[in-house]
Amino acid sequence: MDFKINFLSFYVIQVEGKEEQASKQYKHFQTLDTEEYEESSIKDFLDGEFKKIVKRKVERHPKAEQVPTKLGYFIVEPGHALDSNPNYNLFHRTRFATTKEEFEENSEQFINAYLDTAAVRGGAFLVVSAVPRKYFDHAFVFILKCDFEPKVASISDESTLIRHVEMAITTKNMKSIQYPYMPEEGMVEESELVIHQASHARYFEDFLKFIDYNEPMPEIMKTQVMDMVREHVSETFEAESVELEQFESDMELWATSEKRELQERLDTHQVMEAAAHIVEHTPDAELKMKLGETEIKGLLADFGENIHLAKVNGRYVALIEAESILFEKGASPIEFHKPGDLHGIIEKINSKKWEE
Template identity: 50%
Template sequence: MNFSIDWLSFFVLEQIDDEGTKQVRMSKILSHNEYEQSELKTFLDGEFTKIAKRKVEKNPLHDAAATKLGQFILEPGHPLDSNPNYGLFKRLLHSTAKEDIKSHSLDLLQSYVKTPQVRGGVLIIVKAKLDKLDDSFLFLLKCDFEQKTAVITDENSLISNVEMAINAKNIKSIMYPFMEEEGMVDIYHVKIHQFSHARYFEEFLKFIEYPRTITEIVSQEVISLAKQHIEYTFPEDSPQRQQEEEEIELIAASPKRELAEKWEHETVMEAMHIITEHQPEIELKFKLDHLQVRAMLSDYGTQMNIAKVNGRYVVVLEGDALQFEKGFSPVEFLKPKSLHELVDDIERRAKEATIHPGYQGNGAEETSSMEVASALAPSDDTPPW
């Protein structure tokens, strides 16, 4: 997959005050032949193919995904031309005369520099064609200036600091139209790629919307299932139903939640199967006190289960192999107990903790280290520590 450059607009943006005001320090329009003979060709070599091939999910897992698909916002019954962002992209794609290229590129530039969090750097607008096909594509590339960049000089000065340096590895990009695969384009969608937490392109393209994330879709589906369960379980207009509905709304609006303890295991399994049938890769993450647990939602009920023993939660993880990484610990030498022994231990510790608040969970009440040392005599099978 190779792209042939029709023309390229190059702008250097400079921040001139502490308030973030930008000005254009340098600009140039390059034709196909001028681009082929320029250093920019070497700098951008392979970048267009990389952008086109970069994978993007229609519904990203979370909002912080680096690559997204944007869709032009349209009022019902209105054509694509009614969208200002589409209109600007279309004018650039149809520009062939140098004056038109410059005029429409400046329109895009002026709109871009009004975005609040835009940093100084290089903005490159490119019209390119895919070899062997007639489809034209618009690429918008942004390279922020690199901080503290230097080149090696000689034995006397060692290095020379470089101002306004750019790096192809950190290019933010827009590609329009979206190419689903070679030879198949979608004029309703724009591919956007940006690593930065500051969403320059999302703020810049005000008339483009983004699909819901998988996390949002699943959350909404869970709330919908919960409401269905309430409707099925409680009589209409009953106080219990009203209370349950209010609690569900609170849960939906809370960033952190505790185990609600409302559904039986079978109900949870049924809801889990409904969700994972459409979204098999959904993760399940939660904390048990200070312990982080991360699994797939589909693991629940098989490789991961939750129980309760004397008021305390127990998470049971099941698998064929345990692997350790980075650094050794004594746990790696463990001969595991049977599950029945472990459950007995958990129940015993819970009971002892209820009877003796000072109980430490190791079978004895809290005593001083001197008392323990004098009371224990080493036996033949005692470890040497």
């Protein structure tokens, strides 16, 4: 997808010092219109980048809490329109600016808001208005940030070998904001935008104070699990009982712990019923657990069907059903194993208690 650039404002950010003592300044180099952009060297630098940005996949509810590409939405109070959101208004004005002066005035507001964030790094800051050549009805705003790259050099000659390049930038780890979000070619979502930053730092999204993000899938699943377990426990314990208070305390600890042990509160049928509600909305929801030093990864939908948990003499046992067993990377004698009878394995586990 090729874009026609309407306007582009180019700024350079200089940062001296660290953290609260840092001095942050910017300089506006140029604002280009369509013809000026076509004749500029920045055109070659950004060639193909806009296509890459709009084609980048983003999930409404990402599978991990920290992902490089996030889908944001403008915060709007119930009963109010999008134009009640200051961030939306700025993007909208920038998107439909008709003169260089109007576009530059709006671009200045973006970079000033960015410089107000806690962690700002030196580099090039670009605000771009563009229209896909294929869909002239949809204008886009792109905000791009290229951090200065340290220790960049070019080959010089036999005597000096290299020449250091100051204020070097590259598109390799370029951060970007795309508005509006385009879920499919020719279709846009006016209330959503896409933010991409390769690092786990969130400073590039922090300057948009009136934008929020949907919960990642792990958080949604955790909330659903807590609600389902609470519903079950409420039928078991009396209100305001000591047992219920202890349960709530245990749940708070469970919700904030990265590593959690098996709670043993629900039977297999109850767990399968709870899992079915999650799988209904997220068919590819994952199941991850670790038994001793062995990690097991599968689909939540398979629990109780192909993945089973049991206890034998106080020890946990995982049973996994499959039509085949595959091995990757490296070789081991297990690849030539002829599996024995399940009952024999259970007897062996039973006998371990007497051996110990």
